[in-house]
Amino acid sequence: MKQTISFTLNGNSVTVESHPMQPLLYALREDADAPGTKYGCGEGECGACTVILNDELVMSCLVPVVQAEGARVETIEGLANADELHAVQQAFLESGGAQCGICTPGMIMAGVHHLRHPERAPGGVPEALEGNLCRCTGYTRIFTAMKRAKEILSAGGTGS
Amino acid sequence: MPMSGEFKEKILAPLMSISTGKDLKFVGKSILRKEGIDKVTGRARYVDDVKTPGALYGKTLRSSIACGRIKKISFAPNIPWDQFTIVDARDVPYNRVLQIESDQPVLCDGVVLHREEPILLIAHEDPGLVETAIRSITVEYEREPGIFNIGEGRILKQYDIEEGDWKKEFAAAEVVFEGEYKTGAQEHVYIETNGFIACWEDECLTVHGSMQCPYYVHKALKYAFKLQDDQINVVQMTTGGGFGGKEDFPSVLAIHAALLAKKSGRTVRLIYDRAEDMASSTKRHPSISKVRTACTKDGILRAIDFSFHIDGGAYITLSPVVLSRGIVHAFGPYKWPAAKLHAQCFFTNSPPYGAFRGFGAPQSLFAIEAHMTALANHLGMDPAELRRRNFIHRGDTMPTGQVVDEDPNMEALLDRALELSDYKTKRARWKRGGGKGISLSTFMHGTGFTGSGEVYLASRVGIATTKDGGAEVRVSSTEIGQGTETVFPQIAAEALGIDISKVSFRRPETKVVPNSGPTVASRTCSVVGKLVERAAGKLKQRLAGADIRQHYAQHGEAYEEVEYVPRPGLVWDDDKYKGSAYGAYSWCVNVAEVTVDPVTAMPRVDTLTATVDVGTIINPVLAHGQMEGGIAQGIGWATCENVVLKEGLMENHHLTNYVIPTSADAARIVVEFMPSPYSEGAFGSKGVGELPMDGPGPAIVSALNDAMEAKFTHLPLLPEEMLK
Incomplete structure (x- = not known):
C-alpha cells in the first residue's frame, strides 16, 4: 500500500514512505519531521x-501526499x-x-503568499486570510502585522 | 533548523525596549511575547507535536443516545481485538471525575445520561486500525425519554436574593417594564483540539496535555486512581487556546489517557479530532432570563425582579459557580434601591455545560443590557441617557450587599465611547429600520474567583534565582495565548529591579511549580500577578542588593514562595450569599455599529468601540489582544455561532457548519483604556480576560433591532430570523 514519494521541503529533498492518499499534513508532521x-x-x-x-496556497489536510510528488x-x-x-x-511577533x-x-x-501575490486577493488582507481561522485575536493585530510586514519588506527586510 | 537560543536573543533583545511612556521600567510596556519566536517559527510544541515512538493511539466509544441504559456491547469479529487495550468502567479505581462535586463517572457504568458520553476506551499502535475498530463496536440500549429544556428537569443549584422592599417599589412604580431574554450555547473553538499523552513508570503517572489548570487535572487523577500527590506529574504543553474550554474538560481526558496507559503498560496518545471535540466537549450554558423593572417616568430605576435560568447539562461540572457569577453580574453597573433575584440551574440530558469566558456573566448581562435598551425605547429615551441616570458610584450598595469602594467612572467611560463612535450624530442620522443601527452596552466584570473562592484557593507563587543571574517565576497559571508567560516576568522584573531579559517563566508542571490556582476567572494577571509581585519583593529583600549570579554561585538557588492573603474587610458569606463578591471590578462601555443587508438580512458589525477600565495595563499590546479577541468572540456569539442541539447532540459539530467570524467578517474594533488602578492587583491591574465577552451581545442585538425596526431579545440573532 505504501509508496515512495519525493518532494522538496523548504529547499531540501525529502522522501517519505506513505500511503498515496494520506493527507500531506501527516506526511509533513510525522514522516518529514516538520x-x-x-x-x-x-x-x-x-x-x-x-x-x-508549487507557489499555490493549499490546506495540507485536503491534499493527498501523492500530489506533492516532485513538488516544492x-x-x-x-x-x-x-x-x-x-x-x-x-511583524507577527512585534504586532x-x-x-x-x-x-x-x-x-x-x-x-x-499574499505578499507574493497581492493581485489574487482584490479585497486585500481580510480576503487573503479568509481561509485561516483565528480565535484569539479578532484579527485586528493580524491586520496590523500584515501592514508592518509590508513596511519591513519595503525597508529591505528578509522575505520572499 | 539552525535556530539557537542565540538567535532568539538577537531577535528579541533590540525589540524588548518598545516603550509606551510609563514611569515604570517594564510594567506598562509592550514587551514582546516571551514565547513569541517559538510561535512564529513553528517551533512551539503542542501536545500533538510530541514524538512518542511505540506509543498507542487511543479512541473513545461514545453513547449514541441521550438517556437510557446500556444492554449489551458487541465487538465485531473482523477486528483482532486481542491486540487492543480495552478499558471500561470496571478498570477505573474510583469511577468518578472530581470537580466541584464528583457525580460524573469517568466511563459509563450502565447508565447513559447524555449523548457522546464516554462508554469505553480502546488503544492500538496503528491509528488507522483504531478508527476502523471503534466503528466495529455496537452498543444496544434501553432508551428512556430525555429532558432537553430548561426548567423541566431536576434543579442542579438555586440561589435567591432579596434586597429592600421590592414589592412596595413595584406596587408604587410609575413604570413597570418586563421582557424575556434568551442566549444560546456557544462552542469555544480553540483551534487546537483537546489532547493528552499519558505514561506510567514505577506506579508514577505523567501526563502531558493541553490545559488551563494543571492542578485541576492533578486533583482529578489523584481521586480517580487513588494516588498520592507525588505519584502524579501533570505537564502543560503549549496550549492552543482555552477560553474556559480547557478548564474542567481536560480532567476527563487525562484520566482516560491514563487508564489506557495503565492497562497497556505503554505510552498512550489520546488526541481528539475536531468533530469529536465539538460534539463531546463542554459549551457555554444556554440561558433564559425574565427581567421586570420598576422605574420613574424619568427613568430612575427603583427595583428589579430578575429570574435567571440556565441549562447545566447532565452533570454538575462547574455549573453552581457559573450560576453564581451570572447572578453577581445580573444587576449591571446600576444602582437599585430594591432587588429580587431567583436563579436556577437545571439538569438536562445535554452534554454537561462548562466554563466559557465570562462564566455566566455574558448571559445575565445580555439580559439586563438588552432590557435597559428596550426600557429606554419604551420610555422614549436615549439608551445612553437612561444608563447615565442610573450608574452605580462609590459608596453605593450592590444587591449582593457589596459596598462599592472604588470609582466605577462609568460616566467618563460612556462619554468617551459616545465621542469615539460619534454616537449622537449617527443615532440621529440613521433612521430606525433603515438598515444601519448603533447601540450600546455598559457593564462590569469581577476580578478573580467569586465570593470566598480566592480564600479557599489559597494560591501560592514561587520565584527562584537562576545561575545566569536572573530569576524564574514558578506558578501553575498557564500561558494559553493571553500572555502569562510575558506579563509575569514583567511584574517580577519590575519588583526585583532586574532586566526583563533575565526573568524567565517556568512552563507549569505540578512536580515543579506551586499551586497558584487555575487559569480562569480573569484572575491571572491581577490576583496571581500580585503574588508574583510579592514573591519577587521578598526575594529582593533576601538578596539584600547582592549580585544574583554571585549569590547563586555561593549559596545555590534562592527560592521564595508567598501565599494569598485575604484582603481585610473583604468578606463573603456563602450561606447567606451576601457580601463582597469581588475585590474589584473592571468596567466597560461598548458601542456597536451594524449594517444589515437589505436582501439577505446578513448582519455586519462594522465597528465595535470599547472604553475600558481594567486598572493598570501591564502590557498594552497583550491587553489590546485580549480585548479585541474577546470582542470578536462576543460578535460571533451574537451573530453567527449557533449550536444546533437535537436531543442533546450538537448536530453541527464541524467547522463547516458551526460558523465563527473570519478575517473577512472582522469588525473594526476600537479599544481605549482608561485605567483606574486597583491597590490589590499587580501594580494596580484588574481582570481583563472575560470582560470583553460581556458587552458585544446586547449592544449588537440592540443595534440590529434599530437597523431592522425589530424587537429581538435573543442571541445568536441569525439572518433567517430577521427575514421573517
Whole structure:
C-alpha cells in the first residue's frame, strides 16, 4: 500500500514512505519531521494546516501526499534564515499577531503568499486570510502585522 | 533548523525596549511575547507535536443516545481485538471525575445520561486500525425519554436574593417594564483540539496535555486512581487556546489517557479530532432570563425582579459557580434601591455545560443590557441617557450587599465611547429600520474567583534565582495565548529591579511549580500577578542588593514562595450569599455599529468601540489582544455561532457548519483604556480576560433591532430570523 514519494521541503529533498492518499499534513508532521504545520479540523475549514505547494496556497489536510510528488513544498519551518526572521514572522511577533500560536504557522504562510501575490486577493488582507481561522485575536493585530510586514519588506527586510 | 537560543536573543533583545511612556521600567510596556519566536517559527510544541515512538493511539466509544441504559456491547469479529487495550468502567479505581462535586463517572457504568458520553476506551499502535475498530463496536440500549429544556428537569443549584422592599417599589412604580431574554450555547473553538499523552513508570503517572489548570487535572487523577500527590506529574504543553474550554474538560481526558496507559503498560496518545471535540466537549450554558423593572417616568430605576435560568447539562461540572457569577453580574453597573433575584440551574440530558469566558456573566448581562435598551425605547429615551441616570458610584450598595469602594467612572467611560463612535450624530442620522443601527452596552466584570473562592484557593507563587543571574517565576497559571508567560516576568522584573531579559517563566508542571490556582476567572494577571509581585519583593529583600549570579554561585538557588492573603474587610458569606463578591471590578462601555443587508438580512458589525477600565495595563499590546479577541468572540456569539442541539447532540459539530467570524467578517474594533488602578492587583491591574465577552451581545442585538425596526431579545440573532 505504501509508496515512495519525493518532494522538496523548504529547499531540501525529502522522501517519505506513505500511503498515496494520506493527507500531506501527516506526511509533513510525522514522516518529514516538520510538525510546525498544525491540524485544526481535517476538513479544510480552519486553515491551520496551510502550506505553499508549487507557489499555490493549499490546506495540507485536503491534499493527498501523492500530489506533492516532485513538488516544492514550503512550510513555516522554512521561512526564517539562520539569523533573521522572515518579515511576516517578525511583524507577527512585534504586532501581537500571534496569541496562542496554533493558527499562526498557517496564518503566516497565507500572509507570505499574499505578499507574493497581492493581485489574487482584490479585497486585500481580510480576503487573503479568509481561509485561516483565528480565535484569539479578532484579527485586528493580524491586520496590523500584515501592514508592518509590508513596511519591513519595503525597508529591505528578509522575505520572499 | 539552525535556530539557537542565540538567535532568539538577537531577535528579541533590540525589540524588548518598545516603550509606551510609563514611569515604570517594564510594567506598562509592550514587551514582546516571551514565547513569541517559538510561535512564529513553528517551533512551539503542542501536545500533538510530541514524538512518542511505540506509543498507542487511543479512541473513545461514545453513547449514541441521550438517556437510557446500556444492554449489551458487541465487538465485531473482523477486528483482532486481542491486540487492543480495552478499558471500561470496571478498570477505573474510583469511577468518578472530581470537580466541584464528583457525580460524573469517568466511563459509563450502565447508565447513559447524555449523548457522546464516554462508554469505553480502546488503544492500538496503528491509528488507522483504531478508527476502523471503534466503528466495529455496537452498543444496544434501553432508551428512556430525555429532558432537553430548561426548567423541566431536576434543579442542579438555586440561589435567591432579596434586597429592600421590592414589592412596595413595584406596587408604587410609575413604570413597570418586563421582557424575556434568551442566549444560546456557544462552542469555544480553540483551534487546537483537546489532547493528552499519558505514561506510567514505577506506579508514577505523567501526563502531558493541553490545559488551563494543571492542578485541576492533578486533583482529578489523584481521586480517580487513588494516588498520592507525588505519584502524579501533570505537564502543560503549549496550549492552543482555552477560553474556559480547557478548564474542567481536560480532567476527563487525562484520566482516560491514563487508564489506557495503565492497562497497556505503554505510552498512550489520546488526541481528539475536531468533530469529536465539538460534539463531546463542554459549551457555554444556554440561558433564559425574565427581567421586570420598576422605574420613574424619568427613568430612575427603583427595583428589579430578575429570574435567571440556565441549562447545566447532565452533570454538575462547574455549573453552581457559573450560576453564581451570572447572578453577581445580573444587576449591571446600576444602582437599585430594591432587588429580587431567583436563579436556577437545571439538569438536562445535554452534554454537561462548562466554563466559557465570562462564566455566566455574558448571559445575565445580555439580559439586563438588552432590557435597559428596550426600557429606554419604551420610555422614549436615549439608551445612553437612561444608563447615565442610573450608574452605580462609590459608596453605593450592590444587591449582593457589596459596598462599592472604588470609582466605577462609568460616566467618563460612556462619554468617551459616545465621542469615539460619534454616537449622537449617527443615532440621529440613521433612521430606525433603515438598515444601519448603533447601540450600546455598559457593564462590569469581577476580578478573580467569586465570593470566598480566592480564600479557599489559597494560591501560592514561587520565584527562584537562576545561575545566569536572573530569576524564574514558578506558578501553575498557564500561558494559553493571553500572555502569562510575558506579563509575569514583567511584574517580577519590575519588583526585583532586574532586566526583563533575565526573568524567565517556568512552563507549569505540578512536580515543579506551586499551586497558584487555575487559569480562569480573569484572575491571572491581577490576583496571581500580585503574588508574583510579592514573591519577587521578598526575594529582593533576601538578596539584600547582592549580585544574583554571585549569590547563586555561593549559596545555590534562592527560592521564595508567598501565599494569598485575604484582603481585610473583604468578606463573603456563602450561606447567606451576601457580601463582597469581588475585590474589584473592571468596567466597560461598548458601542456597536451594524449594517444589515437589505436582501439577505446578513448582519455586519462594522465597528465595535470599547472604553475600558481594567486598572493598570501591564502590557498594552497583550491587553489590546485580549480585548479585541474577546470582542470578536462576543460578535460571533451574537451573530453567527449557533449550536444546533437535537436531543442533546450538537448536530453541527464541524467547522463547516458551526460558523465563527473570519478575517473577512472582522469588525473594526476600537479599544481605549482608561485605567483606574486597583491597590490589590499587580501594580494596580484588574481582570481583563472575560470582560470583553460581556458587552458585544446586547449592544449588537440592540443595534440590529434599530437597523431592522425589530424587537429581538435573543442571541445568536441569525439572518433567517430577521427575514421573517
